């Protein structure tokens with residue numbers, strides 16, 4: 001795991017927020033998906049790129065079509081492709097293909113979070129997962145790649161931080177335990193945005 005603290009400066013963070021807003025607008029907004037169990041996620045989501053990550057009663061999957069507007073997902077902005085390829089090189093993945101970016105928004109006023117899970121919907125489970133945090137601090141738990149019952153370590157992800165799950169940690173269990181409201185001035189109404197870039201195929 002590679003945690004780059006304060007990797008993006010304030011104006012770069014602002015530019016990433018703007019880019020995210022444009023993606024959400026093109027996609028017809030963000031949605032709060034349901035899990036296969038029927039319970040709702042505690043955050044809202046959208047995606048950009050070749051495919052987007054979806055969750056519903058039928059399970060987790062990637063799709064070329066956004067069910068929100070029955071159109072392809074917004075294209076991955078060139079800036080994000082460049083950022084991802086540069087970051088992947090830092091973990092010795094020079095051929096990384098950023099094919100999708102999942103955008104999660106955790107509202108400050110709700111008890112937004114994400115339960116313990118592995119990122120394993122990708123067809124190819126080798127390339128790294130690149131995560132960018134924007135807005136309020138988040139207490140992020142990370143465990144082993146073997147069992148969800150293994151102990152987890154809590155770290156704080158702050159606005160501008162990058163976390164790369166690669167190698168041994170590519171399939172590590174992880175969770176967003178909580179958002180700490182009011183810890184960043186970046187987003188007008190507080191909350192946290194997370195961009196997770198993935199190579200799927």
Ligand code: SIN
Nearest residue numbers: 104114131176194196
């Ligand atoms: C995720 O695991 O998909 C999101 C992680 C995060 O919000 O930091």
Ligand code: FE2
Nearest residue numbers: 117118119174
């Ligand atoms: Fe995840």
